[in-house]
Amino acid sequence: MALTEPIRDPKQVKAFLAYYRNRGQLRNQVLVTIALHTALRISDILRLRTSDVYDFANKCVRKSITLTEKKTGKSKTIALHKTIIEALESYFPQAKQNQPLIINVSTGKAISRVHAYRIINEAANAVGVVHKVGCHSLRKTFGYHSWISGISPVVLMEIYNHSSYAVTKRYLGVSQDDKNAVYQALHF
Numbered sequence: 001m002a003l004t005e006p007i008r009d010p011k012q013v014k015a016f017l018a019y020y021r022n023r024g025q026l027r028n029q030v031l032v033t034i035a036l037h038t039a040l041r042i043s044d045i046l047r048l049r050t051s052d053v054y055d056f057a058n059k060c061v062r063k064s065i066t067l068t069e070k071k072t073g074k075s076k077t078i079a080l081h082k083t084i085i086e087a088l089e090s091y092f093p094q095a096k097q098n099q100p101l102i103i104n105v106s107t108g109k110a111i112s113r114v115h116a117y118r119i120i121n122e123a124a125n126a127v128g129v130v131h132k133v134g135c136h137s138l139r140k141t142f143g144y145h146s147w148i149s150g151i152s153p154v155v156l157m158e159i160y161n162h163s164s165y166a167v168t169k170r171y172l173g174v175s176q177d178d179k180n181a182v183y184q185a186l187h188f
Contacts, residue, residue: 005131006140006173007124013141015127017083020119026091028119030084031102031111035120035138037081039159042117042135043070046110048101053080053088056097061088072161143171148178 007013017036020028034045044067050056052065063085066077080088095101100110111119117135124133143156157168 003132004134004137004140006137006144007129007133008141008144008173008175010145012127012129013145016123016129019123019126021087026087027102028123030087030091031116031119032123032138033084033087035135036141037084038078039139039142040067040078041069041071041139042113046100046102046113046116050092050095050097050099050101053101054092054095061085061092069161074161076161140171140173143168144173147172 007016013036017029017033020026020032031045034040034048035042038045047070048065048067052067053062054060055062062080064077064079066075068075095103099108102111102116103109104111104115113135120135120138121133124137139160143160146156147153153165153168153172156172157165160168160171162168162171
């Protein structure tokens with residue numbers, strides 16, 4: 001299996017986020033928005049239920065979600081970025097209580113990992129991403145852009161629930177261009 005890479009170009013990330021929104025495909029927009037803004041594995045996103053992100057009694061999107069990661073068994077709470085909240089607010093007039101959040105309307109179950117992969121690849125191809133992209137690319141994109149904006153790799157290691165910094169370092173996808181930018185940035 002070939003390794004996937006993060007989407008490094010901020011313009012491509014913005015275009016990627018807008019791809020399904022511009023097409024009115026709200027479920028797909030919610031999928032990619034959550035994936036890019038939470039660093040959750042696709043298996044954890046596909047396990048989310050509408051009640052995990054929406055308070056039906058008060059008719060509002062929750063400000064955070066708490067879940068147990070499938071792979072690690074660890075519990076985590078994630079504050080929802082305003083972009084996720086906006087996507088969910090658009091999505092919820094058509095969503096019902098206690099159903100999978102990313103639902104296959106014909107089966108009533110969550111979409112498959114393969115379907116999620118196709119959704120992600122369609123958007124990546126449409127916005128001109130030329131390298132290998134998969135579901136994990138969005139998790140890596142979160143880390144890469146967080147790191148570029150100054151977030152400590154130690155904090156990212158905690159967010160990812162990685163057991164070592166070496167694993168997190170691979171996720172960040174530091175390229176030769178990133179290293180060259182550091183060499184060129186010195187002003188003395």
